[in-house]
Amino acid sequence: MKKIEKVLKVLEEQKLDGIFLNKQANVNYISGFNDEASFVLISPKGYFFITDGRFFEEAQNICKGFEIVNWQKIGDNVIKALEKICKDLNIKRLGFEGKWISYSMYENMKEALGNTELVATENIIEDLRYIKDEEEIEILREASRITDKAFEEILNHIKAGLTERQVVAKLEYIIRMNGGDGVGFDTILVSGKKTSLPHGKPDDKVIEEGDFVTLDFGVLYKGYTSDMTRTVVVGKPTDKQVEIYNIVKEAQQAALDTVKDGISSKVPDDAVRQIVKDYIEYYYPGIGHGIGRDLHEPPFIGKSGGYTIKKNCVITIEPGLYIPDWGGVRIEDSILVTEDGYERLTKSTKDLICL
Ligand SMILES: [Mn+2]
Numbered sequence: 001m002k003k004i005e006k007v008l009k010v011l012e013e014q015k016l017d018g019i020f021l022n023k024q025a026n027v028n029y030i031s032g033f034n035d036e037a038s039f040v041l042i043s044p045k046g047y048f049f050i051t052d053g054r055f056f057e058e059a060q061n062i063c064k065g066f067e068i069v070n071w072q073k074i075g076d077n078v079i080k081a082l083e084k085i086c087k088d089l090n091i092k093r094l095g096f097e098g099k100w101i102s103y104s105m106y107e108n109m110k111e112a113l114g115n116t117e118l119v120a121t122e123n124i125i126e127d128l129r130y131i132k133d134e135e136e137i138e139i140l141r142e143a144s145r146i147t148d149k150a151f152e153e154i155l156n157h158i159k160a161g162l163t164e165r166q167v168v169a170k171l172e173y174i175i176r177m178n179g180g181d182g183v184g185f186d187t188i189l190v191s192g193k194k195t196s197l198p199h200g201k202p203d204d205k206v207i208e209e210g211d212f213v214t215l216d217f218g219v220l221y222k223g224y225t226s227d228m229t230r231t232v233v234v235g236k237p238t239d240k241q242v243e244i245y246n247i248v249k250e251a252q253q254a255a256l257d258t259v260k261d262g263i264s265s266k267v268p269d270d271a272v273r274q275i276v277k278d279y280i281e282y283y284y285p286g287i288g289h290g291i292g293r294d295l296h297e298p299p300f301i302g303k304s305g306g307y308t309i310k311k312n313c314v315i316t317i318e319p320g321l322y323i324p325d326w327g328g329v330r331i332e333d334s335i336l337v338t339e340d341g342y343e344r345l346t347k348s349t350k351d352l353i354c355l
Pocket of ligand 1: 227228289316318332
């Protein structure tokens, strides 16, 4: 209940009688639930987990300390359940997640909760999620371990003649077979010239001898996702492939070397720029992000700055060079920030692998 105590403290500071959460990652973070279509209301007078009949039994088993509400038993929609709780608890000032609620839901809430003042809040749960606790770190360690294992195994299946789609299917099978709950996000697997597309989609393109193959994938595990990218070569690399690969590898290490508790999120990007300076036009300036219940969550690492990287943040460092009509390289690790450095969670080799 430590997380909820922190929320209650914020409610007190902001003079709120309760807060309604609708952002799924925030709902799940607070409740321990790992599925969808659910909401949470927290007030000093009680904690409510609001869902529908599909998830009711599961929520009862998982969300300890919460009163589980099946809104279908109360009315036609979630708002009706919210209305009832606010009335029962005599909530006068209700916070909601200003960033995440839809305009129509807000309108419906305003209409139904006539006697309750609605107050837009920002980042109350996100601020708690910024620093990971021991349990979260263990989950992300395990997700990363499965990621490394899956990478090791998929290398046996990346071959000239197979399509990108076939290799992705195999990778996702391997992830499940190694204990992953699935993929954390749509796998990026691109080959040949397509590796110049930072977020290209795998399709029926056939992998050819001499192709770079970039794999960017994550393992979903207990509601959290890992994130790792490696670029490999099928066959013998050209001098230019080796040159570009080594620059990115050096740049990623330079960025990693800057990481420690208390630095600005701009600092790793500055380090990358020093190394890639001759190819700066091919550099994409967002080089990392927090991971957790969302694939991309604060702190965001890159040129725009604005965040402080802190001890027990779990972030990615993933610089790349993307040369149109030629190809590209990205190398990404998930790391745990420590007092004076970092611990790599994804540990796969970064030497250029030639298959
Ligand atoms: Mn990433």
